[in-house]
Amino acid sequence: MTTTIVHGIDENGNNIVREYDCENVIINNMKVITEIENIRFIKNLIIGGMVKEIEVLVHGESLENVIIDESVAEINPRFVKSAPVKNAIINARIKELDHMFECCEHLEYIVLPITIKHITELNFTNVYGLTIVYPGTTNAWKRIKKDKEWYKNSTIKVVCEDGIISYDNNSNEKW
8 A cells, every 4th residue: 555645736827636557645735736637546545734725525435434624624515426435524624514424425433623504405314223323421412503495305413522423314413
């Protein structure tokens, strides 16, 4: 298994990441990521360090794990939409989760930041057995604005510091 950091700047001055044959990619020395090419074989993607913004869409065939560091303040709403991501740790300082995990049917575990204030519709679709870890209280979780269909055809367990809230298609929440 290889770990590689590969980056460059194209003719328009965009920061691009090109990788062809490694399983792990760490991106930490760009301020804005505008393109990630040929990520078919990447399993683990770690973004942090100097990165402040992620503009790219990632549709890797093998992408299983994503870690986004707290240095990141902006993420493309559909960053990993439809990718086969299983685990995600989002330490980024984002305030809104906007369709980011839509159609990520393999998602099993995600850590969300305390900064989340809004979860838009269809963020979690056709995801069964998802565990969301939220570092605040159950009352803080309930105060997060959630659009009507923020989860659809899914079963979700939210683990907060003082309890667990479960969601499924048949009811809004259970204790």
